[in-house]
Amino acid sequence: xxxxxxxxxxxxxxxxxxxxxxxxxxxxxxxxxPEVKVGDYVLLHTGYAINIIDEAEAKETLKxxxxxxxxxxx
Amino acid sequence: MRFIDxxxxxxxxxxxxxxxxxxxxxxxxxxxxxxGHTVAIFKHGIRQLLPPTIEMLSGxxxxxxxxxxxxxxxxxxxARLPDVIIATFGDMVRVPGSYSSLAQVKxxxxxxxxxxxxxxxxxxARSNPLKSVVFLGIGFETTAPTxxxxxxEAAQEGINNYYILSLHKLCPPVIKxxxxxxxxxxxxxxxxxxxxxxIGSYPYGFVPRDYGIACVISGFEPLDILLCIDMLVAQIExxxxxxxxxxxxGVRPEGxxxxxxxxxxxxxxxxxxxxxxxxxxxxxxxLRKEFRxxxxxxxxxxxxxxPREAEGCLCGDILRGVKTPPDCKLFRRxxxxxxxxxxxxxxxEGSCSTYYLYxxxxxx
Numbered sequence: 387x388x389x390x391x392x393x394x395x396x397x398x399x400x401x402x403x404x405x406x407x408x409x410x411x412x413x414x415x416x417x418x419x420p421e422v423k424v425g426d427y428v429l430l431h432t433g434y435a436i437n438i439i440d441e442a443e444a445k446e447t448l449k450x451x452x453x454x455x456x457x458x459x460x
Numbered sequence: 461m462r463f464i465d466x467x468x469x470x471x472x473x474x475x476x477x478x479x480x481x482x483x484x485x486x487x488x489x490x491x492x493x494x495x496g497h498t499v500a501i502f503k504h505g506i507r508q509l510l511p512p513t514i515e516m517l518s519g520x521x522x523x524x525x526x527x528x529x530x531x532x533x534x535x536x537x538x539a540r541l542p543d544v545i546i547a548t549f550g551d552m553v554r555v556p557g558s559y560s561s562l563a564q565v566k567x568x569x570x571x572x573x574x575x576x577x578x579x580x581x582x583x584x585a586r587s588n589p590l591k592s593v594v595f596l597g598i599g600f601e602t603t604a605p606t607x608x609x610x611x612x613e614a615a616q617e618g619i620n621n622y623y624i625l626s627l628h629k630l631c632p633p634v635i636k637x638x639x640x641x642x643x644x645x646x647x648x649x650x651x652x653x654x655x656x657x658x659i660g661s662y663p664y665g666f667v668p669r670d671y672g673i674a675c676v677i678s679g680f681e682p683l684d685i686l687l688c689i690d691m692l693v694a695q696i697e698x699x700x701x702x703x704x705x706x707x708x709x710g711v712r713p714e715g716x717x718x719x720x721x722x723x724x725x726x727x728x729x730x731x732x733x734x735x736x737x738x739x740x741x742x743x744x745x746x747l748r749k750e751f752r753x754x755x756x757x758x759x760x761x762x763x764x765x766x767p768r769e770a771e772g773c774l775c776g777d778i779l780r781g782v783k784t785p786p787d788c789k790l791f792r793r794x795x796x797x798x799x800x801x802x803x804x805x806x807x808x809e810g811s812c813s814t815y816y817l818y819x820x821x822x823x824x
Contacts, residue, residue, distance in 0.1 A: 387523045387551065387809055388496055388602040388654040389680075390710075392463040408461050415579060417609045418719040427463060429657055429710055432549070433577025434606040437657040437716050439463055444709035448466055451683055454690070455475035 390431035392439055395424055405430065463709065467681030476686040481511045484693045489515045489645060491638075491781055493631065494652035495522035495809030496680055502818035504682040506689075514689065517644060518814075520634055520734065520779040521652055523599045523627075524551045524807040528733040530767040531627050532557035532803075537762040538594050538625060539570040544760070545588060547581035548596040550574045555803045558767045578610035585614070585622040594756045597624040597745075602654040604628045604745055605719035608726035611747070611754050623756040626746055629732055631655050632663045633743035637734075639671050644781045648674035648692035650685070653707045658723075660715030661703050668701035679707035726751050735803070736776020775802035778811050785815040792816065 393405035393414065403416045407430065416422050419435040428435035492498055498518045501507060507516050520526050536557050539546045546562065553562045553574060566572040571591075575581050578595060585593040597607045607624060614622045631652060639646070651664055656677045664675045674695040678688035688706040695701050705711050723745075732744025747755045769776075772790050777783035785791045785804070795801040797813055804810035 387549070387599055387807070388494060388521075388652060390602065390654045390657070392461065394462075415577075415606075415609065417613075418605055418716060418722060420718060429654065431602055431654060432606050433579045434609065436602065436605070436654070436719060437710060437712075439709050440712070441709070444463060444466075447687070447706075447708055451469075451472050451476070451687065454479055454687075455472045457479075 388431070390429040390436060392427045393430040393435070395422055395426050395428060398422070398424060403435065405435070464681060467679065467683040469683065473682055473686055476683065476690055477509050480514070480686065480690050480693055483690070483697055484511050484513045486696060487513050487515070488647040488693070488696055489517060490648040490650055490689065490692055491517045491519045491644070491646050492650040493519040493521040493635065494650075494655070495525070495807065496654070497521070497650055497652070497678060497685065498811060498814050499809055500680050500682065500685060502814045506682065506685055510689070514693070517646075517781040518778075518811045519638065519781055520737065521631070522804070522807050522809045522811075523603070523629060524555055525775060525803045525810045526629060526734045526737070526779060527555070527598060527627050527803065528735050528767070529558045529769060530733065530764070533559070533764050533767055534757065534762060535562060535596055535625060536560050536565055537764055538756055538760060539565045539572055541760060541762070543591045545571045545573060545584060545591050545593045546596065547573050547575045547584055547593055549598060551807045552596055552598060554800065555806045556770065556800065559765065578607055582610055582613060582619065582622060585619050589621060592621050592623060594623045594625055597626040597628050600629055600631055600652070600655045601658045601723070604727060605658060605723040608722045611726045611751055612722065614754065615751065623754050623759055624747070625756040626727070626744070628727070628745040629734065630729065630743050630745065631659070632666075633740050634734060634737065635664070635667065637737055637740045637743070638780060639667070639673070641780070646673055647696055648676070650688055650692070651675050651677040653677060653679050653684075653710060656705070656707070656711045656715070658716050658719045661705055661711065661713045664703045668703060672701055674701040675703040677705045677707050677711050679710060734779070736779040770801050773802040775804045775812070778804055785812040785819070788812070
């Protein structure tokens with residue numbers, strides 16, 4: 387029920403945005419994320435962008451996972 | 461897909477599991493609150509991969525499952541009213557109430573429509589000005605802001621045939637209720653990822669502070685969940701329980717302030733009844749006075765029989781983590797996804813449906 391999936395913002399028109407999810411385009415509301423920009427990824431839940439994905443944090447988490455894997459492999 | 465595939469790398473997953481096995485020395489019990497986590501944990505076989513020191517329990521994090529029969533009965537009664545269209549997320553349709561379900565009243569002629577978003581429900585209201593459209597407001601803090609947004613839109617546009625039945629529930633109060641009940645000893649909580657995208661990490665502060673229980677907010681991919689479990693183990697082994705975020709790409713400590721403002725503008729907390737748990741203070745959301753005209757319970761007169769529970773159904777105990785689906789005599793014998801007796805078998809995120817689909821040899 388609280389499922390939300392990453393969607394790439396392609397264009398913005400007022401409180402609506404055109405996003406792409408797995409190659410499929412659709413219109414969503416950005417009423418809850420007014421600061422979103424074209425090129426951002428958002429978490430899409432029931433037709434609304436409920437948060438902007440933090441790319442820097444995503445990279446940090448992947449780096450952390452790689453470090454853990456490196457340390458575990460020794 | 462970006463932000464999904466990277467977090468499904470099996471090589472990294474194996475290393476993480478090795479590390480968890482090495483670091484976990486104390487026997488611990490973790491509860492995943494969110495139904496989405498329950499599905500991900502079973503789908504990826506994570507329970508089987510964990511060392512015997514770690515026991516996993518599922519909690520009350522499926523909004524459809526925790527809706528009390530009395531509330532489901534209201535939805536059925538509203539659907540039976542003339543010139544009313546019920547708009548709802550799909551999971552609700554087959555959930556049995558005390559005497560009937562939305563699927564049953566739909567078969568009897570009621571106008572029940574499955575929607576993906578409140579935007580769809582508003583569109584139904586716009587195209588049917590002579591009918592009343594009631595959207596079933598089911599969901600936690602993830603969903604409530606989207607429902608609040610639809611109310612603001614309806615108010616601004618002057619749509620006067622749109623209503624909601626607010627059955628929204630809040631997570632931190634029910635976590636407290638479960639801990640206060642003391643029926644299950646917990647060492648750590650896998651906190652919901654998308655609820656936390658809205659509310660942030662601060663509202664869980666009472667869990668380590670007052671109960672000494674570790675809290676980590678997790679994403680929904682297998683590496684997210686393993687990282688979360690690794691962080692929970694580290695907190696417990698070091699004897700320093702606190703609130704941490706493993707899902708940092710989706711959750712900021714302060715949450716989504718805009719979404720919280722929208723939710724709080726339209727709704728205020730109220731006591732709410734949870735299946736199997738009972739009334740939990742300030743754990744629901746009702747429309748504020750200035751938006752009361754959108755409240756279906758306020759706008760329509762419905763008469764209800766006293767609610768009743770399906771005989772033998774253990775959904776209530778399962779939602780509290782006291783029992784697991786295989787403990788229920790109805791599970792697989794009488795109750796199945798094709799013929800569900802209780803809501804945990806209907807919802808795709810319900811524990812019973814998840815055990816039924818993925819749970820073959822996982823014991824429990």
